[in-house]
Amino acid sequence: MRDTRTELLLQAEILVRGRGYSGFSYADLADAVKIRKASIHYHFPTKTDLALALVAAYDARYDVALDAIRAGITDGVARIDAYGRLYLGGVEDDLGCLCAVLAVERGTLPEPVCTGIAAFFDKHIAWLERVLSEGIADGSVRGGILPSPSARMVVATLEGALLLERVLAGSAGFRSTLSALCDSLRSGPAG
Amino acid sequence: MRDTRTELLLQAEILVRGRGYSGFSYADLADAVKIRKASIHYHFPTKTDLALALVAAYDARYDVALDAIRAGITDGVARIDAYGRLYLGGVEDDLGCLCAVLAVERGTLPEPVCTGIAAFFDKHIAWLERVLSEGIADGSVRGGILPSPSARMVVATLEGALLLERVLAGSAGFRSTLSALCDSLRSGPAG
DNA sequence: ACAAATCTACCTACTAAATGGTAGCCAAGA
């Protein structure tokens, strides 16, 4: 079976996103996958290896999603809205964003993992900056905003909103934050 | 001396905000405060007791700050801006928000701690909602926004921005996010 | 006033359980 590794990545992601990187152990993961603890080391010799694989897989999934949004949607604000809805899975499963969770533990994080999550955020910010610039150019995003700070603000708002949902509960909160965010970017009569 | 306890709270807060709740140990704290590990248990019998005291102290500090902002500033957006600048200490010291860090680890968190951080966020959102409503009433905040979702959005944006700074580095990012946020709330010609 | 009792704030020295990780064995499939 090839997919013990995949299963390990799946369950490890759930554990990290729900409890933090230092909040889960190989023993927890072994329980979840129903394999002996030592066998995990066959697939991921060290916990750092596992973390790196987790970030790489997560990042790759977002790459696909970002491309799909750009290809399937043309309106600037609708693209941002679709980007925001990518976080909804986390809200519904009561899991944080993998990279946000890891970012919080930066003080204990192996350096290469830290580099990986920085790249993740940089990539998202660059994507959003482009989407916002294009939106301003075609009039779908209001002209008063600056693409670079606003791109950062979009990521910050969504990451923060996801974080809040974990303690405040009820995805209504996330959705209303997302629409408040989109409203602030839309060109139109309001404002 | 009464302030071993205070020193413990101070150093524990730095450890939690930098490395997460499960990312620090009584041994780390003992090193930082230069007392023996077992002595910490005299002041805080369990790690949960310590976490609760940490949240209570943090929450109390914010209470003072929120009152001071409402007392000293009348303009709605200026109040939000001042609120945002409360996070700057964290940005400069490279520490996350205590409650955000704990929120990430909710899966392993003792339940009473979780209740405490939920109360923290609820309080901030309620405070912001009131500030926004008053701002709309006196014209300092633009009328198009809804106070409740926008209050949530403000907390989310700032928490997210602080989180991002920890991996992206340089407080310029946080400041620009804060001004983008304030711009989106200001009543005026733009939009 | 003064001695006995109690309290404060720390200590050394432990413990059981959990941590990430290693060594070496074994069954099945190419």
Next chain:
DNA sequence: TCTTGGCTACCATTTAGTAGGTAGATTTGT
């Protein structure tokens, strides 16, 4: 036969927490 993917059995270290002691301050009884 050799690789794959598990296994048992260990390891040193670290974890939160406990037991019990002690020097010094404070309170109390006479």
